[in-house]
Amino acid sequence: MKKFFTLALIALVALGAQAKDKKEKKDDSRKPVFTVIKENKITSIKDQNRSGTCWDYSTISFFEAEILKATGKEYDLCESFVANKTYMDRAIQVVRFHGDCQFAQGGSAEDVLATMKQYGICPEDAMPFPGSLYGDSLNNFGEFFSLLSPYVNAVANSSAKKLSSQWKVGLQGILDAYLGKCPEKFTFEGREYTPKSFMASLGINLDDYVSITSYTHHPFYTTFAVEVQDNWRFPQSYNLPMDEMMQVLDHAVRNGYTIAWGGDVSEDGFTRKGLAYAVDGKSAQDLAGSDKARWLKLTTEKKRNIIDSLGVDVPEITPTQTLRQERYDNWELTDDHGMVIFGLAKDQRGKEYFMVKNSWGESGDYKGIWYMTKSFIAANTMDFLINKNAIPADIRKKLGL
Numbered sequence: 001m002k003k004f005f006t007l008a009l010i011a012l013v014a015l016g017a018q019a020k021d022k023k024e025k026k027d028d029s030r031k032p033v034f035t036v037i038k039e040n041k042i043t044s045i046k047d048q049n050r051s052g053t054c055w056d057y058s059t060i061s062f063f064e065a066e067i068l069k070a071t072g073k074e075y076d077l078c079e080s081f082v083a084n085k086t087y088m089d090r091a092i093q094v095v096r097f098h099g100d101c102q103f104a105q106g107g108s109a110e111d112v113l114a115t116m117k118q119y120g121i122c123p124e125d126a127m128p129f130p131g132s133l134y135g136d137s138l139n140n141f142g143e144f145f146s147l148l149s150p151y152v153n154a155v156a157n158s159s160a161k162k163l164s165s166q167w168k169v170g171l172q173g174i175l176d177a178y179l180g181k182c183p184e185k186f187t188f189e190g191r192e193y194t195p196k197s198f199m200a201s202l203g204i205n206l207d208d209y210v211s212i213t214s215y216t217h218h219p220f221y222t223t224f225a226v227e228v229q230d231n232w233r234f235p236q237s238y239n240l241p242m243d244e245m246m247q248v249l250d251h252a253v254r255n256g257y258t259i260a261w262g263g264d265v266s267e268d269g270f271t272r273k274g275l276a277y278a279v280d281g282k283s284a285q286d287l288a289g290s291d292k293a294r295w296l297k298l299t300t301e302k303k304r305n306i307i308d309s310l311g312v313d314v315p316e317i318t319p320t321q322t323l324r325q326e327r328y329d330n331w332e333l334t335d336d337h338g339m340v341i342f343g344l345a346k347d348q349r350g351k352e353y354f355m356v357k358n359s360w361g362e363s364g365d366y367k368g369i370w371y372m373t374k375s376f377i378a379a380n381t382m383d384f385l386i387n388k389n390a391i392p393a394d395i396r397k398k399l400g401l
Contacts, residue, residue: 066258
């Protein structure tokens with residue numbers, strides 16, 4: 001009898017193992033397996049660490065890719081140079097507005113473009129390595145902005161009848177202490193440059209770059225400044241219908257171009273593992289067999305667990321122009337991250353994804369690369385910077401480019 005029970009127990013364990021294997025195989029079938037359709041060259045993955053400088057890292061990376069495409073030469077350009085110049089320019093604007101605008105770590109692709117046009121650029125090693133001046137291995141803006149923001153706000157809200165110019169001297173001292181002093185001259189590959197002459201040597205024309213967006217509160221095929229706080233320079237974006245905006249992105253990648261993308265990654269479908277889906281919450285919950293609570297009542301962790309379990313079978317909403325506008329107007333669609341779109345891939349179900357370079361180091365399952373569905377991009381794009389030559393000819397004509 002003892003032998004019988006032992007054999008029965010072994011059989012039950014074996015059956016359980018087989019059932020587990022089947023379940024694991026079923027789960028594995030949902031794990032994305034990507035086939036690259038088109039992959040354009042990019043430079044190495046960087047890490048913005050604890051700083052709100054995605055706008056800086058993503059746009060610098062975009063221009064590095066543009067230079068690589070134009071010249072075949074790979075550069076490592078300096079984010080600290082851009083941040084130093086940008087934060088001073090932004091502080092000056094806040095003071096001119098007497099504090100009636102925001103001073104913050106965030107920014108837009110326009111900040112990098114404007115800096116390169118006005119001040120030039122330098123290579124990474126022409127300034128101290130990020131974080132090194134205050135004993136860190138990467139950027140950490142905690143102490144930096146705890147000094148910088150109150151300083152700017154104190155000047156902007158001063159009761160003085162007349163400001164002296166010394167506040168700029170003091171502010172520059174803080175910027176230089178934490179980011180490093182921007183060089184007036186430096187040597188690169190045996191030649192001496194200024195930031196402007198170095199910019200001129202890089203082989204791209206900064207007048208070739210335009211911003212694209214898609215909203216209905218302004219006429220299509222015209223330009224307007226997208227109304228978000230970090231768009232403080234008020235650059236003009238060309239306004240396209242959503243379908244044409246997506247045509248531009250697809251055409252650009254397939255023809256060898258990258259894009260400096262800005263949009264919303266606070267959505268549940270943007271995972272820390274390197275995937276992004278425009279999740280249809282109700283359908284996702286139904287597929288996962290959960291009837292305990294409605295999707296909106298689930299915790300973020302539970303939602304992401306459902307998304308992870310469904311893998312490539314995650315149901316997605318169908319983005320529309322109306323939905324984009326509604327989410328923008330009710331604050332659901334926000335401008336919270338910048339990344340670089342550089343490729344196209346498809347999963348084992350045939351669904352297409354944009355391949356996107358992040359600036360969080362080699363994090364996630366794909367070592368710093370995110371795979372974002374076209375539905376996610378259509379639903380969550382705020383705007384993007386692109387070489388005008390990457391835009392399809394018929395759309396360029398409509399825009400007068």
